[in-house]
Amino acid sequence: MSITTPESTEQLVRRLAELLPLQGPITAFAFLNPLQGMEDLPFIEALRQVGDVFGCEPFLPEGSYRDKMARGRITVDDLNEILAEESGFDGGHKIAGLVRHASLRLSMLQHSINPGAEHERRWMIAETDAIQRFRSEISHSVREKMIDSTRQWVSNEFPVSASAARLNSTDELMDVVQNAVPRTLLGGSGALDENAWECLSLALLWQLLRTRMQRTPNGCQGRTPPVRHRDLLLAASSEDSDRLVHEVLIRFCSVFLDQGYAHWKLPHRGAGFFRAFISLFSTGGFFTKRWLRPVAAEVQRIHQTGMTALDSLDESLSMLGIAPQEKESFVRGSLLALRGWAGMIWQTEERPDRVYIPSKHGTLIEFLAIRLILERYALQWLSRETLDYKGPLDGLREFIGTHHAEQDTEVTVEQRAFPILQLAQLHGWTPHAIADLSDSQWQELVHAVEKFSHFERRRVFHLAFERKLMRHALDSIAIRAGQPLISPKTPQLQVITCIDAREESFRRHIEEVAPDVETFANAGFFGVPMYYRGTGDAHYTALCPIVVQPKYWMVEDVVYALTDSGLQRARARRLLGTATHSFNTGTRGSLTGAVLTALLGPLFTAPLVGRILFPRLTAKMHRTARGFVAPPPITRLRLERPEGTPAGPDDDGIGFTLSEMVNMAERALRDIGL
Incomplete structure (x- = not known):
């Protein structure tokens, strides 16, 4: 259902x-989970969305995993x-009669077969010998097989005589071969060395693959067009409207979130x-930037019309031409564009206790409304200056x-x-073999290659990397499992550490250097x-x-005798x-800062000199x-409160009941195995 009302927007x-x-x-300190908003999804499904949602990568690059393979960290x-x-994967199934499915995927993992974006592929073909020389890892036998097969195919199947059946064939693939092979070589006439036949074999293979691919439905999904105007404007003009908006928002958010220090x-x-x-920016100013x-x-x-933040937000969405079905994607992108500051604002709203x-x-919502106001004028300015567009924003995209x-x-x-060209070299698929594939076999091959996408390859790599790490850890544990337990009969010390990554490293270090300590x-x-x-704290933490x-x-009180x-x-x-606080703020003023620095500045040299020359005496002072x-x-801690009294920050609600303390202690001891 389309989201149209202010309530649904909220x-x-x-x-x-x-x-x-x-x-x-x-x-x-906060240990963050970047995917906490996707915890309702299976982990892999959440990773499939991180590129579109957060603009991040779900895994390491393929090259990094292959480096780990070279070092033995993945086998x-x-x-x-x-x-x-x-x-649903049948590794023994033979794809198009050419290769086992498992072997196909394994070769795609072991070797880099895709240069990446289209401009990278064009550069590789233009500036390297990618379609003129076989890959360096191709064995000599495979190279000879492909060259000999191409030479025999050209010699036997394509005679020089113009009256030959093949020359009069209407088969598009045969036309490709005839156009790719020089006339002097048809029917075996003419002579070329091995390097020339290698170049011809790859050129012929490349032309055949391109021709067959042109007739194959595109199963690859292109990039989804961005919803935000900023992304389109950046691609078209290299000017970033977010840069203008964030310059204003960051300064304003920092002042708004001040906790009394400014x-x-x-x-x-x-x-x-x-x-x-609205109050701060309604007056403008002579030195205000032109776009602002x-x-x-x-x-x-x-202000004069009495619009609320929600009203302004809906108005901005309408002026930007955001359709109901685009609303969620656009709002999400706008929030995450400055996610750190937006997150802090959300936390001060959602967790006022902190x-x-x-x-x-x-x-x-107010933050988002202001953001879209600024974004509208930044887009207007940049589109007019860079694209000469002077129309309404709803037509900018x-x-x-x-x-x-x-x-x-x-x-x-x-x-x-291009990936199939690389796989053909790795598996020895000759031009003749590619040309002889039926349409169904060809489509099966293309589908198998494209289904094992960049994401899927990295997913398998990462699972294998974790499998290797898990096996290494479990092997180490298994070796110790059969040995008698080594633990001190009377520990010199018992240490309980947090289960996070920092404290666990301390725990393992203690176990190594002090075997008589139990952790x-x-x-x-x-x-x-x-x-x-605490007694020295002004507020609860x-x-x-x-x-x-x-x-x-919980409150820490001074004992009665020292009240x-x-x-x-x-x-x-x-x-x-x-x-x-008064001194620190005073030193930042132009007049008071000069006076205080002149009067009290020399006094601060004494502690400085003391810490350098007499550090122990100065620390004692x-x-x-x-x-x-x-x-x-x-x-003493105000630890216990009467049974039946609700917990709260007032005197009677401070502390724990006896049953609560017993339950908490029992659970903690049970969790650590005591």
């Missing part, structure tokens, strides 16, 4: 927001195992992203497609024929998600992965923090000074 944006990174304004046996496990606050920040932008000058009148119009200054509901059509969007006949692995937050506030929202609160001391030190920290404002050394 639902669409919120659904596509799941594709954005989960990292908010950087205050804590032919690994590839054969993966191919044998393919669903010297100047964004005016009307509390009104939201949309209204703050019409934006002032546009945001004034939006930031000091959150964003109100609908901020991501059609104009570019008509007058500046991108080259190489379709898979050409030569692109489809375990668990989630870094021990399965206890909570908001924590979430102690858990970013994908988990805590339901418990007064704790309050005094807290006031001292607040005073010192205020003074430090720093520790002593910090001790006057640090929280008291004796504290």
Whole structure:
């Protein structure tokens, strides 16, 4: 069903927001899963979409996997195992009577047969001897076989006499052969050396493949035309509208997402992203860039008409000529074009518990609405300056497609024929054998080659690479499985590390250098998600992965006997923090910065000299000074709350019930095997 209402647009944006990174304004480590928005799909199916969705590659280049084969990290046996496990794949079936299916795929994996894009293929044919000399890895016997077969075929099947049946044949392939072979060689007359016959064999094979491919339906999908105007404009003019838009958006987003560190606050920040932008850009300015000058009148119009962000978003989509069936793809591309900043805005809206200054509901929609306003004027400016297009934006894509059509969007006949030319050399398929294939056999061969696409080859490579790694690890484990368990009877130390990649390396290192230390692995937050506030903290901090929202609160309190001391030190920290913040902001001002630098600048040379000449004494002085404002050394956790009391940030809701603590401890011990 077409998405047409503002409500459905909002639902669409919120659904596509799941594709954005989960990292908010950087205050804590986050282990990101780039495909978290595709977790409902099988892994391989998600990888098939990453190119269109994120503009990324799902696997390493084929050349990288072949380098791993050369180093022994992928073996032919690994590839054969993966191919044998393919669903619906019959490796023993003979394709077109020429080669076993498994051998065909294996040769496509072991050898580079496709140069890539059409311009790369054209360069290879024009600048190299790709269709004049056999591949370097071709054996001498295969080379001799193909040359002898071509010589005999030309000599026996194509006599010189013009009255011969073959010359009068209407077979298009025979015409190709006659046109490709010099008249002096027909019927075996004339003489050429081996190199000349090699060049003739490949030229004849290439002409036959091109001719047969012209009559074969194209099963290869060309590149899908981009939906975003920016992509078409970039291809036609080499000018990027995103560059103009992002220059403005990045600066504005950085100020909007400020968590209290900036010297100047964004005016009307509390009104939201949309209204703050309108307020800031409605006045324009003398030094405003030329493409950006019409934006002032546009945001004034939006303000005067009382349009909401959703209204503006739908209006921009209409002005850009986005059809209902294109809406999802266009919105997705617009969000992901600046995915880092869009993701941070989404996180401050969706997870206000993780930031000091959150964003109100609908901020991501406001971000997208502003983005499309800027994009409209950037496109207008660039299309007028580079393409001399002065019409409405809803006709820009059609104009570019008509007058500046991108080259190489379709898979050409030569692109489809070139891999088969390479395979013919690898397997010894002679021109005579190619010419004698029936139409059904030829189509079977083409289908088998094109079905094993660039993506499929890399998929098999990667599975084989992982298979080799898995087998190596399991072999090592199997060797140790039959040996007695080596563990300290009385460990000197028991260490529990996080299960992420960083901590696991520490754990393995400890096991190697200290056999008397017993190690375990668990989630870094021990399965206890909570908001924590220490004695020196002003706000709660979430102690858990970013994908988990805590339901418990924990507070560190100063013991009763040191309550007064704790309050005094807290006031001292607040005073010192205020003074430090004022000093830092003051030094950035033109007048106050000059005064403070002149008065206090020399004083900062003393700690600098001290750290260089007397580092130990200076460090001791720093520790002593910090001790006057640090929280008291004796504290306690407000750990337990009464049974039946709901968890919350208030006094009675802080902590865990006894049953909750027992369950959490039991689960953690069970997870580590104790």
